[in-house]
Amino acid sequence: MKTPSGPHDPTRRRFVGQCCAAVGATGLLSALAQLRVLGAVANPPAGDYKAIVCLFLAGGNDANNLIVPSDTAGYNAYAAGRGALALPRTGLLGVNVTANDGHSYGLHPAMPELQALFNQGRSTVMANVGTLCVPTTKAQYTARSVPLPNQLFSHNDQQVEWQSSLPDRAFTTGWGGRLADLVNAFNQNNAISMSISLNGQNSFQVGNTVAQYSVNSTGAVAMSGTATGTTTLAGVRTKAQSDLLAAQQPGLMETAFATQTTSAISDSALVSGFLSGNPTFSTVFPTTFLGSQLRTIARLIAAAPQLGLRRQVFFARVGGWDLHDDQVVAGNTGTGAHANLLSDVSKSLAAFYNATVELGVGQMVTTFTASDFGRTFNTNGDGSDHGWGSHHLIMGGALRGGQIYGRMPDWTINGPDDTGRGRWIPSTSVDEYSATMASWFGVSATNLPVVLPNIGRFANPNLGFLG
């Protein structure tokens, strides 16, 4: 018999030994991963609760008209670049915020509710944030000397990149999902997922271990045609389905399907139970799609103690922002399609903040907006086209308000921040914006790269807007 002469010579004994070592290593890695999680969530204080709400403005919000310079020099630069889309200076809603560029600012005239929150320090703006692979200057963009996000200006790609915060690679998980994976150990009960979507499946909440759970704006999504008891056809069908799902399945696929379906049915029943009664707050929400989504989120936050959840991540979405045409009414630019959308956001967000205050969790809930991209600063005639960097709203009791965070672009078309037509090169990355919220949520500096793998490329892992 040939004697093994080297490490690559297989023998049965060596093979079995290597298999055992591999299994042992897997266990060790798993234990290390658990230790990392424990490190991230060590010793949560009693009564500790936090929730993050992502409001996605699908289609690309024109935030150039969300917040507008109101001093003479700033407004003149704004009006010169915006052309037919410029809001009248007299209609701007002044806000008491400082900005590092020396300008004063006003909100779109359709947002008086948010103006009040700005002036209370409960809402502000993160200026010119967007997808970046690395910090990028105009010279680098022009020379293509640094990597740029894949498929800039493309709806689907930029939506995914905003939600994954990984613009230089194929999608696998969202940053909300990775965040949930890391901090789920905070939660005392996993009967209901800590990741809840109010608008269907999304990239933001895709994680490796924590699955997103979708409800609609009126409550849990129940399986239709079901009933209890066995005296009706629906009841018999429900019982038969239940028996089928409970039966031992022959394959992994069938077993996984049965487990997920059973879990979804039980989650639905549990959530329906919490949402069936009257809400525990009296705040009135707008009856819009967005208002209904945020109202349901407020109710799920109210149910968090009963669900045993100390951390929750929510996702809401409202579309209609891709306004290439008819963005404003000619001659009355403070009105029109964009104004209607901003008005809904203002009313719905203010109601949501008031509900969290009423529930006693105003300090514990942070809401932020995200969108595909900003829009061109100049107009195509009566609308705007796909841009890049954009300004985003942050809201909550933990906010250090009273100032605009980040750096507003130079509003000059073809100026130092413009890639053409006022498509601003972001001065803050989605990574930095997201990392600030992840840190507030309880992720340690050591574990921040688990949630935002590219954060090490950027200067500010914590922008300081949350206390």
Add this chain to the structure above:
Amino acid sequence: MRRPSTPAIILAVFALLAWWMIRTRSATTPVPPKPAVVAPAVTSSGPNPAPPTAAPAVAGVAQAPDPERSTLLDDLNQPAGTIQSDLRLVQEVFVAWRTNFPRDGNPVGENADMTRALAGANALNLALVPRDHSALNAAGELTDRWGTPFRFHQLAGDRMEIRSAGPDRRFGNADDAMLTP
């Protein structure tokens, strides 16, 4: 008849082997890779295309003669066609682009940026849009049959919606034409 001697046989075998090796080497000499241009080259049966000076050049693209002129857009904006057939032709250009750049996806930017890429400013120097095409305006944009630049709406890396402002040359009203893949 005498049988050939052993040295003669060996010499003949070597000669045959040498001939075979030379032949094989010349057959496997690498040739520069050529992009997978979808459109066939135009034959010279028709009239010569307009000289390069007749239509504006796309900014940033060197004025080299086209050895293989793409025919994908030959029927674009022709009287026999319609705006719908035009949109399909332009869509075919994007499909051809993605065939050649499957990992990159659609070109990005404004109409002029994309047209520049489609006209050859790309890693393969692949000109799917001839640089002297009559549908190119002075800004290097690809225009519809009424002279308005098409609006390329980037839905995704593999989906490009193409819009025409229609006869009134204004976007956002009933006479617009659109092709959504």
